[in-house]
Amino acid sequence: MKRLIFLSLCYVFTGLGCAYVNHGDPKDVTTTSVKTFAVNELKLISPEITLANDPSASLRYDYKISQTSRVLLRLGALKGLSGEILDEQPILLRIAPDPGAPIETAKENLRLCPLSKNWMMYATWTRAHPYNEGLWKSSGGDFEAFECLQPIAADSTLLTHEEEKAFCDPSSFLCFDIGKYTRSNVKARNINYGWILTSNKDALVIYGDLTTRGPEVFYRKFR
Amino acid sequence: MLKLILIFSLFPAFTLASPTKVGNGDDGSDLEQLQKVESGILLSTKNQAIELIEKLNVRGIKGLGNLQSELQHADLFVVKSDVSKPKIFDSGLETSPDGKTVYARTFAQPHSPVRFFPAALLLSEEQLVRLHIHEALHRSLPESVRENESIVSEITLAITSPSATRDSIEIVAAKHLKEDTTSAALEKNFLKTLKPSKRLLAPSLLRVSYQSFHLRDDEVLQSPISSLMTLDSFLYPFGGETDSLGVGISVSTLSYGNEQRTGPLGLSLRQLLNTWRGFDIEAYGEYSMYTFSDSDLKNVSQARDVGTVGLTIRKETDRFYTENFLSFTFPSEKEFKIGNVSYKQDYAPLIGAKISGGYKPGDYYFGGTLELLVTDGANISSESFESAKSRMSLTTAGLEGGLILDHVRLSFYGKTVLNSQSDRNLNNLGDLLGHGAGQGLIGTSLSFNF
Numbered sequence: 001m002k003r004l005i006f007l008s009l010c011y012v013f014t015g016l017g018c019a020y021v022n023h024g025d026p027k028d029v030t031t032t033s034v035k036t037f038a039v040n041e042l043k044l045i046s047p048e049i050t051l052a053n054d055p056s057a058s059l060r061y062d063y064k065i066s067q068t069s070r071v072l073l074r075l076g077a078l079k080g081l082s083g084e085i086l087d088e089q090p091i092l093l094r095i096a097p098d099p100g101a102p103i104e105t106a107k108e109n110l111r112l113c114p115l116s117k118n119w120m121m122y123a124t125w126t127r128a129h130p131y132n133e134g135l136w137k138s139s140g141g142d143f144e145a146f147e148c149l150q151p152i153a154a155d156s157t158l159l160t161h162e163e164e165k166a167f168c169d170p171s172s173f174l175c176f177d178i179g180k181y182t183r184s185n186v187k188a189r190n191i192n193y194g195w196i197l198t199s200n201k202d203a204l205v206i207y208g209d210l211t212t213r214g215p216e217v218f219y220r221k222f223r
Numbered sequence: 224m225l226k227l228i229l230i231f232s233l234f235p236a237f238t239l240a241s242p243t244k245v246g247n248g249d250d251g252s253d254l255e256q257l258q259k260v261e262s263g264i265l266l267s268t269k270n271q272a273i274e275l276i277e278k279l280n281v282r283g284i285k286g287l288g289n290l291q292s293e294l295q296h297a298d299l300f301v302v303k304s305d306v307s308k309p310k311i312f313d314s315g316l317e318t319s320p321d322g323k324t325v326y327a328r329t330f331a332q333p334h335s336p337v338r339f340f341p342a343a344l345l346l347s348e349e350q351l352v353r354l355h356i357h358e359a360l361h362r363s364l365p366e367s368v369r370e371n372e373s374i375v376s377e378i379t380l381a382i383t384s385p386s387a388t389r390d391s392i393e394i395v396a397a398k399h400l401k402e403d404t405t406s407a408a409l410e411k412n413f414l415k416t417l418k419p420s421k422r423l424l425a426p427s428l429l430r431v432s433y434q435s436f437h438l439r440d441d442e443v444l445q446s447p448i449s450s451l452m453t454l455d456s457f458l459y460p461f462g463g464e465t466d467s468l469g470v471g472i473s474v475s476t477l478s479y480g481n482e483q484r485t486g487p488l489g490l491s492l493r494q495l496l497n498t499w500r501g502f503d504i505e506a507y508g509e510y511s512m513y514t515f516s517d518s519d520l521k522n523v524s525q526a527r528d529v530g531t532v533g534l535t536i537r538k539e540t541d542r543f544y545t546e547n548f549l550s551f552t553f554p555s556e557k558e559f560k561i562g563n564v565s566y567k568q569d570y571a572p573l574i575g576a577k578i579s580g581g582y583k584p585g586d587y588y589f590g591g592t593l594e595l596l597v598t599d600g601a602n603i604s605s606e607s608f609e610s611a612k613s614r615m616s617l618t619t620a621g622l623e624g625g626l627i628l629d630h631v632r633l634s635f636y637g638k639t640v641l642n643s644q645s646d647r648n649l650n651n652l653g654d655l656l657g658h659g660a661g662q663g664l665i666g667t668s669l670s671f672n673f
Contacts, residue, residue: 040562040563040564041562041563041564041607042562042563043562051447051480052446053561058561058562058563059562059563074607076564076605076606076607077606078607079606079607080606118607118608118609119608120561120564120566120603120605120608120610121561121562121564121566122561126441127441129603129608129610130446131601131603131610132600132610132613134610192607194607209562209563
């Protein structure tokens, strides 16, 4: 009798263990669900905004991006969420340009660059933060131009599923693939310095965090 | 000891004058008619006695340290009549029961007045000087011997002898003033040294002060707190002269950019511990609250609630003053929000040591300060950002000066950070009310002490 109970318990626990680790195929979208998060840290930096906690530099309806006006952005919770991010699925960040300008112009100019120095909401054009070693090496934010991302094309293979297509509706949004950065930095090295939005040439305006079209992050996780 | 008779001869023969019962038993001592001495030979001979004591440096002799003070501060009265003693009606002189003339009386307690009888006015200046010193000895000698007429007389003669020197007086004093080492006597002697200073006697103050901070350009951008106006009210309603306990309130407003905002509110408890060996010692605990509302100072990084305990030790002489400050600021946390992001700032303890000192020519004073502040700084963190603590020391030097008119004090002061570095300033300390902001400050204050 005891042997029977023991074997039964082994069977139950083995089954539970397998069930726990076997979520399904991560490439199979039917076993995954979509998560989106609004980017919570948005800070406008410009040589004209000198005050560290200038209220006009955050919580805005729109942000102007030009060669002398940039936006620092980060999803603060991404570090904590990185455990559920699937390696085989895209991670997207979308920006909504102001409809007043042609989206193609925004697509040509807008760049999303990973920052190489941590910052906080006191950041300015010259400083990442007001504390020890808080100066940017280069005014306007520390990043490597070759790491900057261009918006993905509307026919990108990353947008094969309906949810991704809807999220990156090319008529309204510009999407960036931040999967590589997230996996190699946030997930593997626990670094989440965030991004900076720059414009190569012309000035453009994007919707801000006081609207429903502010920057958002999209990824898939197991159901 | 209520009655004294001084016989002015080279042979000291003193006799106590005990109260005489008259009529129904009332000794009539409360029927004396007194007149305060404000001029005349009694006053001039008192000054001569003080000069003699100073000249012989009697103050430095063990057991005679309070003699000069007693001479200087005792009130003098002339007794028009003494109904408690029998009179020789022929001469009008006061006499003791054994028939000797009474010249003056005092109580054998510190600070008691001296009553002179008409017979004293018949004495020579030299005799009156002796009389002053004799009476003062009754009040200033150790309690165990102050009523002993023969000892008092012998010391009086030692001091007033034409050949008196400091050494000769010291020999006589040492012969009689043996140290009383009983614990009760030691305690009594110890307490006697606790004479309240002027500051302890009038510790309460009302003060208004204004400080303008020196900010570098980058500091203006990070935190543009440019000036602070403070009203302090420190009242000491509890305790005695030497151990008064006070409650302090400090209300302030500050200039933040172009705006005026409600500044820190400081509450404090202050205990004047005492004056030991001429040093005024005060302990205090302060709590400064910065977080009134978001629109005031809550979201300024360095504005935190601050709890501090400290000790000040001050000594003043006629010409100089020196003061040491020791303080310990407790660690504290604050939270603030910028945009959608909440930050937590965790301040490490702060230890401060400050030395000040200066010169006081007349009603003015001027001096300098040197202060060392050591802290591990502050850790600031959010879910995506963390700035670690790092050991930091700040040294500040300053100048101070002002005018002291009785109960009113007008002060000017300034200080600057000596070891200034790019990220090292008073803002890092997070204590506007206690240490200011930026690279230093200049300030002025007007206070009324009572």
